[in-house]
Amino acid sequence: PVEVKKIVCIGAGYVGGPTCSVIAFKCPHIQVTIVDLNQARIDAWNDPDFNLPIYEPGLVDVVKACRGRNLFFSTEVDKGIAEADLIFVSVNTPTKKSGLGAGFAADLNYIELATRRIAEVSTSSKIVVEKSTVPCRTAESMRTILEANAKPGCNFDILSNPEFLAEGTAIDDLFAPDRVLIGSLQSASGKSACESLANVYANWIPRDRILTVGLWSSELSKLAANAMLAQRISSVNALSAVCEATGANIDEVAYAIGKDSRLGPKFLKASVGFGGSCFQKDILNLVYLCESLHLPAVAKYWHAVVEMNEHQKDRFSKKVVDTMFNTITGKKIAVLGFAFKKDTGDTRESAAITLVNHFRAERAHVSIYDPEVTESTIMLDLTNYGEISAESVQKNVKVAKTAEAACCGSNAVVIATEWDEFKTLDWQKIYDSMDKPAFVFDGRLILDREALIKIGFKVTTIGTGAI
Ligand code: NAI
Incomplete structure (x- = not known):
C-alpha cells in the first residue's frame, strides 16, 4: 500500500472540516489541506480569533492545535488536488429540487464536478475517497468519469468511507468511533488502497474497529444506518x-x-x-x-x-x-x-x-x-x-x-x-x-x-x- 503523506479534502463543511481536522490532529506526519469553493467559509476556518464557520464542542481546540502546522484551509482546489496522494470528496449531496427524481434522489452534481476536477488536474495516481453520503453504486460513476478523463500514467482507486459522526458530538465521535467503514473493489489495487486508508485511521483507532467491506455494501450501509436510526425515532414518536x-x-x-x-x-x-x-x-x-x-x-x-x-x-x-x-x-x-x-x-x-x-x-x-x-x-x-x-x-x-x-x-x-x-x-x-x-x-x-x-x-x- 501507498504511504499517505498528503491528504486533500474537497468540501469544508460539517463533515469535511471536523473529520480532516481530527486526522491532522492525530497524524502530525500527514499534511492535510481542506479546500472549498466558498471563500467566506474558508476565511472563517482561517479566522485569527478562531470564529470557525461551524459550532461543534471541542472543534476549536483541535483546529488551534494543528492549523498552520499540518492543517491548512484554502480555496486553491486544483493545487490541493494536484499535491495530494489521497483525496476525500466531502461535498454536499442534497435532495434534488427539480428534474428526474426531484424531492427524492440525491443531487450528485457537486460530486460529479469535484470528480471531473480531480481527473482534470491530477498528474499522478490518487486514492479517491467518497466521504459524502451517496446512492449505492456512485463509485462506479466516479470511476467512469475519472478513467475517461485521466492523464496517461494516472491511476485512480476509489474507496467508500462514509462518515458516521453525529453533529453536536462530532469530535468525540471522531476520536473514538464505534467503527470506521471502508469499502473497496476486491481487486489487488482496490485492497491495497483500502489498506493505505486503514493505515491512516490506525494512527488512533484500534484495528478491530476498522471494517473493510465491498464498495457497494459500504455505500449502502450509510443509507441503511441512517434509515434504521430515523426509523427508531419515528417508531417512538x-x-x-x-x-x-x-x-x-x-x-x-x-x-x-x-x-x-x-x-x-x-x-x-x-x-x-x-x-x-x-x-x-x-x-x-x-x-x-x-x-x-x-x-x-x-x-x-x-x-x-x-x-x-x-x-x-x-x-x-x-x-x-x-x-x-x-x-x-x-x-x-x-x-x-x-x-x-x-x-x-x-x-x-x-x-x-x-x-x-x-x-x-x-x-x-x-x-x-x-x-x-x-x-x-x-x-x-x-x-x-x-x-x-x-x-x-x-x-x-x-x-x-x-x-x-x-x-x-x-x-x-x-x-x-x-x-x-x-x-x-x-x-x-x-x-x-x-x-x-x-x-x-x-x-x-x-x-x-x-x-x-x-x-x-x-x-x-x-x-x-x-x-
Ligand atoms: P456542507 O454543505 O456543510 O459542506 C459541503 C461543502 O462542499 C460546502 O462548503 C461546499 O461549498 C463545498 N463544495 C461543493 N462542491 C465543491 C467543489 N466542487 N469544490 C470544492 N468545494 C465544494 O455539507 P456537510 O454537512 O459537510 O455534508 C457533506 C456530505 O457528508 C453530504 O453528503 C452529507 O450527506 C454527508 N454527511 C453529513 C453529516 C452531517 O452530520 N452533516 C454526517 C455524515 C455524512
Whole structure:
C-alpha cells in the first residue's frame, strides 16, 4: 500500500472540516489541506480569533492545535488536488429540487464536478475517497468519469468511507468511533488502497474497529444506518401519540422497552420530530433507490419513516393551537431552540422551522431564542432563502437575545430544541413575566413537568397523557 503523506479534502463543511481536522490532529506526519469553493467559509476556518464557520464542542481546540502546522484551509482546489496522494470528496449531496427524481434522489452534481476536477488536474495516481453520503453504486460513476478523463500514467482507486459522526458530538465521535467503514473493489489495487486508508485511521483507532467491506455494501450501509436510526425515532414518536391518547408515558415506555438487550436504551427519546441535513435526505434517497430497483413495497416501508416525522411535527403544532382554546391568532409564542438538536448551530431541516411556519400561518407572534443560531440564519430559514420577503416574516417573528426576553409577555413557551440551558432557567421568573394562563409545550421532554405545574403553568408534554 501507498504511504499517505498528503491528504486533500474537497468540501469544508460539517463533515469535511471536523473529520480532516481530527486526522491532522492525530497524524502530525500527514499534511492535510481542506479546500472549498466558498471563500467566506474558508476565511472563517482561517479566522485569527478562531470564529470557525461551524459550532461543534471541542472543534476549536483541535483546529488551534494543528492549523498552520499540518492543517491548512484554502480555496486553491486544483493545487490541493494536484499535491495530494489521497483525496476525500466531502461535498454536499442534497435532495434534488427539480428534474428526474426531484424531492427524492440525491443531487450528485457537486460530486460529479469535484470528480471531473480531480481527473482534470491530477498528474499522478490518487486514492479517491467518497466521504459524502451517496446512492449505492456512485463509485462506479466516479470511476467512469475519472478513467475517461485521466492523464496517461494516472491511476485512480476509489474507496467508500462514509462518515458516521453525529453533529453536536462530532469530535468525540471522531476520536473514538464505534467503527470506521471502508469499502473497496476486491481487486489487488482496490485492497491495497483500502489498506493505505486503514493505515491512516490506525494512527488512533484500534484495528478491530476498522471494517473493510465491498464498495457497494459500504455505500449502502450509510443509507441503511441512517434509515434504521430515523426509523427508531419515528417508531417512538408514533408510540408517543398512543401515550397521549391513553395516559401512558412515553419516557416510561421507552425506559421499559430499552431494558431489552435486543433493543437497547439509546435513540428512544420521543420528540417533536427529527431534523438535520441527513436523515430525511438519506431515507428519500433510499426510497428512490428502491423505486428504481422496482421494489415499491420496500420503498413504501421506508417512506413511512419520513411521513411519520412530518405527522409528528403537524400533530404537535395542532396540539398547541387546540390547547390554547383553538386559536393562537395575535397570541405571543416563545420558541426556545431553533437548531435541529442541541450543541450545534445547524438548522437544516430543523423541526423548529416547521413549527414557526405553522404558528405564522395562524398569525401568532413568534419570539425565537437559540444560543448558537444567528438571527441571519433564522431569517434565511424562515424566508426559505429569500423566497418569502423578509418584511413579511419580520411582521410576526422576532429573534431574542435571551430565553427570558423571548418568553417575557408571551402566552406560551414551546421547547423546540433540547439545549441543556433550558432545563435550568428560572421558570418561576418566566411564569411571572408571562400572560396568564401561561402554557408550556415541551417538544423535547426535558423540563420537570411536575415543578412547572406547581408554579402554575399549563403543561403539555409530548407522549404524556392526562393521568
Ligand atoms: P456542507 O454543505 O456543510 O459542506 C459541503 C461543502 O462542499 C460546502 O462548503 C461546499 O461549498 C463545498 N463544495 C461543493 N462542491 C465543491 C467543489 N466542487 N469544490 C470544492 N468545494 C465544494 O455539507 P456537510 O454537512 O459537510 O455534508 C457533506 C456530505 O457528508 C453530504 O453528503 C452529507 O450527506 C454527508 N454527511 C453529513 C453529516 C452531517 O452530520 N452533516 C454526517 C455524515 C455524512
